[in-house]
Amino acid sequence: MSRSFAIQIRDLAKTFTLHNQGGTELAVLNAVSLDVHPGECVALDGPSGAGKSTLLKCIYGNYRATQGTLIVSDGNTTLDLTTASLRQQMAMRRTTVSYVSQFLRTIPRVSALDIVAEPLMEGAGGDIDRLAAARRTAETLLLRLRIPPRLWSVPPATFSGGEQQRINIARGLICPRPVLLLDEPTASLDAENRLTVTAMINEAREQGAAIVGIFHDQRVRDTVATRVINMAEFR
Amino acid sequence: MSAVTTLDPAINLDTGYNFAYLDERTKRMIRRAILKAVAIPGYQVPFGSREMPLPYGWGTGGIQVTASIIGRHDVLKVIDQGADDTVNAVNIRRFFQRTTGVVTTERTVEATLIQTRHRIPETPLQENQIIVYQVPIPEPLAKLEPREAETKKMHGLSEYGLMHVKLYEDIAKFGYIATTYDYPVMVDDRYLMAPSPIPKFDNPKMNMNPALQLFGAGREKRIYAIPPYTKVESLAFDDHPFEVQRWQQHCALCGAKESFLDEVITDDQGGRMFLCSDTDFCQERRGEVASTAALVERPLSGSV
Amino acid sequence: MSDIDQPILSVKNLTKRFGDRIAVNDASFDLWQGEVLAIVGESGSGKTTLLNCASARMTPDVGQVSFRTRHEGVVDVYKLSEAARRLLSRTDWGYVHQNPADGLRMDVSAGANVGERLMALGERHYGRIRNEAAQWLSRVEMQQDRIDESPQTFSGGMRQRLQIARNLVTRPRLVFMDEPTSGLDVSVQAKLLDLLRTLTHQLDLASIIVTHDLAVARLLAHRMLVMKDGCIVEQGLTDQVLDDPQHPYTQLLVSSVLLP
Numbered sequence: 070m071s072r073s074f075a076i077q078i079r080d081l082a083k084t085f086t087l088h089n090q091g092g093t094e095l096a097v098l099n100a101v102s103l104d105v106h107p108g109e110c111v112a113l114d115g116p117s118g119a120g121k122s123t124l125l126k127c128i129y130g131n132y133r134a135t136q137g138t139l140i141v142s143d144g145n146t147t148l149d150l151t152t153a154s155l156r157q158q159m160a161m162r163r164t165t166v167s168y169v170s171q172f173l174r175t176i177p178r179v180s181a182l183d184i185v186a187e188p189l190m191e192g193a194g195g196d197i198d199r200l201a202a203a204r205r206t207a208e209t210l211l212l213r214l215r216i217p218p219r220l221w222s223v224p225p226a227t228f229s230g231g232e233q234q235r236i237n238i239a240r241g242l243i244c245p246r247p248v249l250l251l252d253e254p255t256a257s258l259d260a261e262n263r264l265t266v267t268a269m270i271n272e273a274r275e276q277g278a279a280i281v282g283i284f285h286d287q288r289v290r291d292t293v294a295t296r297v298i299n300m301a302e303f304r
Numbered sequence: 305m306s307a308v309t310t311l312d313p314a315i316n317l318d319t320g321y322n323f324a325y326l327d328e329r330t331k332r333m334i335r336r337a338i339l340k341a342v343a344i345p346g347y348q349v350p351f352g353s354r355e356m357p358l359p360y361g362w363g364t365g366g367i368q369v370t371a372s373i374i375g376r377h378d379v380l381k382v383i384d385q386g387a388d389d390t391v392n393a394v395n396i397r398r399f400f401q402r403t404t405g406v407v408t409t410e411r412t413v414e415a416t417l418i419q420t421r422h423r424i425p426e427t428p429l430q431e432n433q434i435i436v437y438q439v440p441i442p443e444p445l446a447k448l449e450p451r452e453a454e455t456k457k458m459h460g461l462s463e464y465g466l467m468h469v470k471l472y473e474d475i476a477k478f479g480y481i482a483t484t485y486d487y488p489v490m491v492d493d494r495y496l497m498a499p500s501p502i503p504k505f506d507n508p509k510m511n512m513n514p515a516l517q518l519f520g521a522g523r524e525k526r527i528y529a530i531p532p533y534t535k536v537e538s539l540a541f542d543d544h545p546f547e548v549q550r551w552q553q554h555c556a557l558c559g560a561k562e563s564f565l566d567e568v569i570t571d572d573q574g575g576r577m578f579l580c581s582d583t584d585f586c587q588e589r590r591g592e593v594a595s596t597a598a599l600v601e602r603p604l605s606g607s608v
Numbered sequence: 609m610s611d612i613d614q615p616i617l618s619v620k621n622l623t624k625r626f627g628d629r630i631a632v633n634d635a636s637f638d639l640w641q642g643e644v645l646a647i648v649g650e651s652g653s654g655k656t657t658l659l660n661c662a663s664a665r666m667t668p669d670v671g672q673v674s675f676r677t678r679h680e681g682v683v684d685v686y687k688l689s690e691a692a693r694r695l696l697s698r699t700d701w702g703y704v705h706q707n708p709a710d711g712l713r714m715d716v717s718a719g720a721n722v723g724e725r726l727m728a729l730g731e732r733h734y735g736r737i738r739n740e741a742a743q744w745l746s747r748v749e750m751q752q753d754r755i756d757e758s759p760q761t762f763s764g765g766m767r768q769r770l771q772i773a774r775n776l777v778t779r780p781r782l783v784f785m786d787e788p789t790s791g792l793d794v795s796v797q798a799k800l801l802d803l804l805r806t807l808t809h810q811l812d813l814a815s816i817i818v819t820h821d822l823a824v825a826r827l828l829a830h831r832m833l834v835m836k837d838g839c840i841v842e843q844g845l846t847d848q849v850l851d852d853p854q855h856p857y858t859q860l861l862v863s864s865v866l867l868p
Binding site: 085086087088089126130131132133155156158159176177178179190194195 | 640643798799801802805809810811812827830831843844845847848851852854855856859860863
Binding site for chain 2: 690691694713716717719720723724725726727728729730732733734735737738755756
């Protein structure tokens with residue numbers, strides 16, 4: 070393929086060594102090679118334990134690859150995560166890759182609105198105009214995801230699973246990023262919200278994002294995925 | 305009451321001691337400390353403080369400084385809170401009379417050497433005069449920073465922000481700088497200095513004073529100095545400038561308006577009057593002093 | 609390489625011995641503007657000693673600490689004169705002690721505690737000092753009308769917030785913190801953590817936080833170092849170290865945490 074990739078993975082392996090379990094080695098990923106291009110949505114498929122989440126976390130840099138190369142591109146520059154400095158990895162997360170995990174990590178005393186707006190507030194410091202603009206964008210997203218305004222100022226620790234998941238999605242999608250990683254983004258959503266989220270995922274893809282996701286829901290997968298990769302292919 | 309004191313016949317020159325009590329080696333050691341202090345205005349010079357025949361807190365530092373520099377021809381004045389006739393002043397004067405036989409006086413203008421506790425005379429000092437202050441706590445930062453190693457470092461590096469913390473606290477508590485005595489000063493734009501517990505009323509007198517000002521702290525074993533004509537500045541804030549005390553009243557005896565007044569309770573009916581704290585100044589104004597110091601011829605022991 | 613690409617603090621090969629015992633062994637790390645670095649490890653692992661050596665409060669036996677100053681480029685902290693080093697530590701640096709009483713003057717008012725650094729820098733206008741102090745009390749969520757009270761009358765959480773205000777009043781670019789939240793109730797801790805998180809973000813602070821609490825590291829730090837027996841055994845982005853620990857000790861540390 071001649072098109073420039075957003076993610077290029079070659080011979081990636083991830084082995085967990087459990088030092089406190091007698092040095093047990095768990096080889097979760099082996100010989101993974103995958104290219105993902107802008108405007109593509111790749112759904113990872115396979116049974117539990119096949120390494121779908123592990124692969125997503127490797128692409129985000131949350132898990133450190135044991136072997137191979139993993140290159141992420143924002144269209145202009147590329148970064149090999151297996152050799153990048155911590156600072157480069159931090160910059161990549163700020164500008165290139167967005168990761169929506171299954172569970173929201175709440176922060177005591179921080180409102181739902183600010184959690185969503187935070188990626189837009191990056192680097193704003195005390196710039197009141199920028200902070201206000203970030204919050205307005207967050208409000209639009211929350212409205213679309215049917216989070217009632219009375220909840221916006223509340224820290225989401227007490228929210229229902231579905232509400233927390235929508236907060237998490239809003240936070241993950243508030244900044245358009247070249248690479249979007251989605252780990253079961255619709256698992257706890259009702260039908261109506263599921264439709265909204267799938268529409269938002271498709272919009273992100275149409276705007277050029279390269280998306281890798283895990284979608285257990287067949288309907289969702291059929292709606293958003295442009296390609297399905299079975300993890301068993303890498304064995 | 306005469307301003308001039310001749311030797312009380314009851315006081316005999318004590319021939320059992322060296323001139324001015326201290327031995328000559330000790331005096332030389334203290335003079336070296338004084339010279340260093342003069343060379344570095346406001347800097348506290350450590351010295352080997354001796355046991356004196358009176359307790360710490362009674363002026364042992366000032367006495368050692370005076371004893372080290374007094375000569376046969378000096379005319380000595382000793383004051384305590386401005387008065388020549390209070391216990392501390394009388395005893396220190398008698399001590400030097402017994403150990404040196406020098407002439408003493410109560411008149412500021414006649415004295416070549418003035419030892420003081422807590423005042424600077426109202427009459428301006430002259431170039432040929434030396435004033436010796438008794439100092440209880442030489443370290444102005446002591447109350448705020450108890451570690452001596454740290455205060456030394458702060459002096460060394462001119463880190464004096466802490467002193468303003470004290471003044472800030474005053475204003476925060478009272479609305480004005482309520483420190484009225486031992487009011488901190490900067491000497492020669494370099495060293496922060498405790499002026500000893502003189503009222504802040506006297507602080508401006510230290511600035512560009514023609515006389516040599518020496519400070520001795522016996523217990524704390526420190527000597528410091530302000531050479532003649534040295535800049536001495538009282539600390540303050542731009543919006544709370546340094547101010548001295550003022551009184552509504554005049555001195556009940558001499559009518560002075562510009563001197564430091566003591567409030568004296570006259571009865572138990574609430575009666576009170578204000579008097580000059582500087583007794584010599586008050587008497588001079590009342591014209592009660594005419595004579596000069598009587599020179600007392602006395603055979604002198606000792607080796608000055 | 610532009611100025612901003614250089615680390616604000618660079619620690620190289622730092623070693624500190626106490627007698628025969630090596631407290632910190634050949635530690636190196638860099639810190640950039642706006643970055644929060646957590647140093648974690650058990651008691652006695654050398655994390656506080658490393659913090660003290662990096663912040664020039666304790667001279668290391670071997671090693672170099674470089675700081676990128678505002679105007680004079682990168683300086684070797686231990687080659688500065690003592691005067692310059694002390695000036696740095698009360699202007700462009702801050703140090704938050706675990707016990708607020710160690711970092712505050714307990715016998716002067718809250719306002720004077722906050723204003724002291726300004727006075728040390730030559731500010732001589734009482735009104736301005738007081739205004740600035742009042743504003744900082746607000747920023748650390750303290751009532752301005754407590755400005756004249758002594759920290760003796762404050763709770764532990766308030767004292768800690770006062771200590772933070774006292775440090776931040778000169779707008780430092782680098783703040784060292786030694787277990788800033790331990791010893792506080794959990795609810796008070798959450799408030800303080802949120803405050804630290806907000807302030808480091810708003811002020812674009814570089815910060816090093818020593819903590820044994822992995823949750824504190826997770827919440828505040830971009831990166832973390834794991835120390836054991838004086839050595840840095842692992843470092844990485846905070847979530848990397850916590851979610852995918854590599855070193856046996858880090859794995860033990862992470863697996864030992866109780867989750868509520």
